[in-house]
Amino acid sequence: MSSGNRSEDEIFEAALQHATPEKRAAYLNEACGDNTQLRERLEALLKADDQAGEFLQQSWAGVSAKTFVVTTAMVPVTEGPGDRIGRYKLRENLGEGGCGVVYVAEQEEPVRRRVALKVIKLGMDTRQVVARFEAERQALAMMDHPNIAKVLDAGTTDTGRPFFVMELVRGIRITDYCDQNNLRTSERLDLFIKVCHAIQHAHQKGIIHRDIKPSNILVTLHDGVPVPKVIDFGIAKATEGRLTDATVYTQLHQFIGTPAYISPEQAEMSGLDIDTRSDIYSLGVLLYELLAGSTPFDAKELIASGIDQMRKLIREQEPVRPSTRLATLQGEELTTTARRRSTDAPKLVHLLKGDLDWIVMKCLEKDRTRRYDTANGLAMDLKRHLNQEPVIARPPSTAYRIQKAIRRNKLAFAAAAGVSLALLIGVSVSTTQAVRATRAERAKQALLESERQARQTATFAKGEAEVERDRARR
Template structure:
């Protein structure tokens, strides 16, 4: 009826099947001039692939054969729909509705994987969505570069030509873009599903398509193999005015959409897109289960990459720089250790010196206190001696022993002499009072000369003193 699609090796027509059921079908036929052994083998492989798959989310094969000109063809289910991303945006499906649709895609891919088939080209244009009543039904199409894991799809040799990149680069896994290896398994499709989910949520590819197209093939390979894609929330906020249209097509606001992505929803595509395939979801079914976990509020299988894993990956990527930095770090650490040890020793020496200084200061304080106490006691003794001398002087004065009074008073320190000393000194210095001595016995008689200038005394022993 009309040409509705064209691929690298075949043309797809809308046709009408008459028997056994009259219906519109998609007729895929090898292009003229493309009927080489390799193309025919790949074409036959796609037909065999679709023939073994039976799932509501995968387009069915109804018939196959060869034209009169020898060009192989096969008849498959005609999906009257649009790509999944276009459908979601045109219908303005919210996040939950997009996730429900995506979950069906995961179930279809999981069915193919169970049959031992890897799609290898999962992208929006290979997932068509049409309405069946009030329900949207996604269908996976175009298994043209699918790879069998457990069985031979055709007796013809089917291979990827050396240096030929099969698939769409923006949706390719790191192992698929590496032409040096053919070690592709179902986890490659998990990666592509992660990119698809990223686009459904954030409205944009993880890596800018124009940048990838402008970059050389080697740079494209390096980007996909080594560069970590930005988080969907981060990518969305960097789009400026375009982000507003993306949010509106999801019936929400930019801030609300960014917040929802940032909380935990973006962990799901980021886990599916991990460079290390052993850290992706183990199957498309597990990915679908995690989508259901999010929808029901159950804890996710996914989570942000651990700091240990990121550090290990950084070390592998920058081994030379890390080794140099590690060597510098070791030198710095050794220097710090030596400095700390020397510092500790110096601190200990300072503490010992401070302790010795403190001991000396304490000894000096004790000596000063002892000296002060000695001086105080010496002063007390000196004052006591002074007081005793004053007392003895007073007694000697009463006894009339003026000479002794004078001796005692003269012995008194000048700085201690007070009124008591002055009194005794005054009365003992009066010339009208004299002490006469010289007798060894009691004096019983005195005689004074007529002029009053001389005196004579006599004792009981008969002593006479003029």
């Protein structure tokens, strides 16, 4: 099999999904065939991407691979620990992508603090890359939220390359943090709700993230309290106007985002306008993973199916509910998933059935008009679930609402039930006594009536006897 009609971008994105060098090499052998030049270009791109860290890793989806045919692997990084960029002294390389590098840097004035500094590599400052880099900086600078990494400064190096300085976030992926700490489902929901609020803030600022996934949500500890931070707005989209004067995000029909997390409209690649509800879908995928331990569609299977089939699956195939996915896991896998949530398998499956299934599936609706309108709407429904209130995602029924009311007010209903039971017992005792009294009264009246009739009979008999005696005397 050769590259055929598949673009260089598509082959590159697919190769990224293969975790080991051996699997990537096998995939490239199959995808590139005899095209050695294509193979060399892709290997250069993959080598550069392999050097990227988890922190603010550069997303390649919105930038054409052709942009980087400038032999990315040979582009030197001129700065290093100990060097200065502006008033910042570089201390440590945090991560490196094909066109950008992130450092831990130290600011010495006007305040002394450690920050993260992101700069474009020398030689990679093409118009498209610079425009996208500027878009990310502007997107971050527009926002001020405790769960979004803050931009603190920006400038250019002595060679004219742009850089920006942001809050230093040392954390791990939200899914890894939850699993490593065996967080219960309710604790996972609390973290996720904070992520929803961060995305809502971005939406209110007119920014759509478009690449929500675990590696773009890091959890760090502040005074022992876990705080999720949304990072990497590298392929963000403005809902109003442009972030820059250049074409930043993508050309028509170019694939944007990470396959396992993208919305059906992103997979459409038809020029359909992407709005904030695309992020709602991606939040739903993340919630699915936090609850059930896997994404609705397996990333490896999506990539293996090829770009066209992958797009079709995302657009048309309905994912199974989280509880159903859990129930189909094999014994040890299911046990491990439940243990990471500090419970056992039957309880976890039972916990997801109902409200949480409905909430997740509302996020994953193919028709975006059927999803939650806002990230806050999703967060509020999760809070309703945690408070044992009826959720919007579930079709309403009288029995369901009564059940929720009972669970939400257990003490009140228990007290009411106790009072009702006492009243019922009291009424029962009173009724029994009344029946007994009635029966006794009826028996008494019957006895009196019998005595009265006996007296009447005796009186009548006495009168008859006297009449007979009078006759006999005559």
